[in-house]
Amino acid sequence: MTLQTAIESKVRSAFEAAGFDPALGTVRPSDRPDLADFQCNGCLAAAKRYRMAPQAAYEKVAAHLEGGFETAFAPPGFLNVRVTEEGLLGRAASLAGDPRFGAGTPAEGRRLLLDYGGPNVAKEMHVGHLRSSLIGEGLRRLLAFAGAMVEGDVHLGDWGLQMGQVIAWIEEDVPEALDGAPFDMDDLRRWYPAASARSKEDEEFLARARRVTAALQAGEPRYRAIWDRMMEVSKAGLRRDFDRLGVGFEYWYGESRYQGMLDGMVDDLLARGVAEEDDGAVIIRFEEKLPPLILRNSRGGYGYGATDLATIKDRVDEGMAGGAPDAMLYVVDARQKLHFRQVFAAAGRAGYVSRDRLEHIAFGTVNGPDGKPFKTRAGGVMRLKDLADMMLEAATERLKERGEVDTDTAEQVAMAAVKFGELSHDREQNYVFDVDAFTRFEGRTGPYLQYTAVRLESLRAKAAEVGIEPGAPTLGTGTRELILALDAFPAQLDRAVAQRKPSVLAMHAYDVANRINACYAANRILGAEDGAGHLALLLLARRQLVLILGILGIEVPAEM
Incomplete structure (x- = not known):
């Protein structure tokens, strides 16, 4: 249980004990962290509903609050909450003993099949495959950490x-x-x-x-x-x-796998009245405001509508380990939204699978600095290999500025730049792929997060050389903010799973890294009386940072 959920439970109970609706006791992070750690806006609503002054409503609630935090009233009707030092240190100790940092398993027991990547045979992958591949792999790792059994299918374009x-x-x-x-x-x-x-x-x-x-x-x-x-x-x-x-799949199936199913599937859909003939073609009509899905054209040819519907049927029939998938997630660009609405509706009408077990994980485009789809300097579509090589060259130059360059480290930094550059952006938005910005060692970048983790490992080694080992965490400048950030991990994981967005965890990792560096800069470790306590807290934060980077598929080099 996080600090926020523990406090909210007590605040809701206090609202109820005061004679108010406990739903008014919702707690969230404070808009003014200089004044409070958390806030509840329910006193103003209680005052209006129960016809009293907001401060009087606060006082009635506060009379029933105790343990681990302090409260204060802030006009016009906020209940501000500040965790005590004992509460913070207790939470740090609890996190230190938990390899998952309090994270639950919101996807526990679910069987999920992810369709991502989607390259064509006989054609090299290009930058257009980057988002599907990295978002798909990020989701795969995220959902597996959240307790799901996840399998991936590359779904090759190998027919037609x-x-x-x-x-x-x-x-x-x-x-x-x-x-x-x-x-x-x-x-x-x-x-x-x-x-x-x-x-x-x-x-x-x-x-x-x-x-x-x-x-x-x-x-x-x-x-x-x-x-x-x-x-x-x-x-x-x-x-x-x-x-x-670092992208992998259980299944390397292509569209060719489903071709033998198409005649029989369409004949069955016609016989059951799910499909109908229309001017020589075979289509499925929908009651909702959707264009019909064409299964077979007037020349007798099958298109993506039929192939994708047969794919769903096959995935349900063949299943995963333990049975049919509980959900199928399609990581495909947003321009295919209408197509998947049609295919998913058709799968429901055909009785293959209920519509709520099919999800289109849509994403925007990768653009160049000019705001247009990312191209080579000659104006062509850039191969994925060339993009990776370009990032390796840029990472190598960045590392040269710091000293000797190890080839493996340069590759790790380059891939971190690519992955975090992708996964730190909301998948539903377009974004600009900026080689220079993504390979920097400061700001919202993969190399910045890697360097933060490497820097703390170096600090651990230096401390050990002078006989300093991590002790019980102690508080200092910036430590409150750091502990609160670490405490937020379970809630951020739940949100990332619910929204199907690795970017939520990526941005949490960036927040943790920023707070680590602020704390590191403000508190002496070597030669300080409380250095062992600060070291313990920083290394605890490093462990969470490395955990999240692992979920995102980002490696941490030994040195940078």
Whole structure:
């Protein structure tokens, strides 16, 4: 139980004992931390409801309050709460004995399947995949810490016309590849855009690509063999990029997995009256104000509507360890909001899964300093590998300013800059990817948080050299604020889980780091009489900071 929840329980009981509605005893962090740690605004409401002066309402409530905190009245009707020194030290001691810092398990026992990443086969990942990958991995770690059993599915784009386009290009321009000649990701990186561009300007090539697609999907051996090799090469390249970001999946399923289900699924939906024919196409209509979902077009082809609906059915039928998922979370950009509303409504109508077990975790775009979608200097879409290399170069230069550069440390700092740069922003908002700002060692950055943790580990070592070991925590300048910040972790975890936002924890980590550094600057450790107590509190705060960084997937280097 946090200080806030413990105080609120007592304040609510005091309101009830005073003859007031206990719901008026809600407590929250103070708007004026210079005056109080927490505040309750209920005295003003009680005064209006029970026809008395606000201060009289406060005095009636205060008469029933005791233990661990002091209260004061503030006009026009606030009950201010300040935790006593004994209460603060008691809470610090309690946190020191708890590896989870009082955090509960708000997702206890839930089976959650996360769909994130979503790259295409035969095409390298680019900056557009950054948000889905990092938010998805951040959520995966967050929900697992909160007690859920979480599994991830990359959901590869490995089927459809784009595959036929690439194979048609290979057949015409590099036919030896169809006969077994080797190729790699660099080859696919050239072939994919060339095939796509040609399809847009050459109708004859597009028609041939459609024929190749149909033959591939019918199982034509040579096309299937080249497709298998494209899958193998692509997955190796994708794993390289995902591994560098620290992103992982239980399932590497692609859209191809569900193609064999589509005919039977659509026939069943037609037979049950869930779907209907409309001008040669098969659609699902909705009573709510949504456009119909097209399952099969008038040419007999299946689109994302059918594939995504079949994916949901398969996930429910196949299940996870322990049964079907309790919820499926789709970490996909906000521009797909309408599509997922249609697919989720269709899944409910089809009886596959209730609508409330499907969530679209929407996010905005990554922009460059000009406010437009992030591009290379030449104006193209930046590969994820190039972005990571650019961050590594910037991190290396930052570290050189501080002395010798270790390659592994530079990589850790670069990835912290990328991850915290992403996860510190509310996923529903667009944000600017600023290489210079994200790699700084001060301000709201991953390297700043890493440096804070490394600095305290160095302090621990220096203290040990002169015989100072952590003692019982003691209070000093800035320690009240630090303990209150550490105490807030369980509430921030609950909020992050409820809102599906790792950014809540990221910003809490930033707040803790700021309070650590303020406390470190204001209180002597080495050679001070109460240095052992301050050291204990700082190392306690470091432990929470490192815990949160781990949840966010950020490593702490040994040195910086």
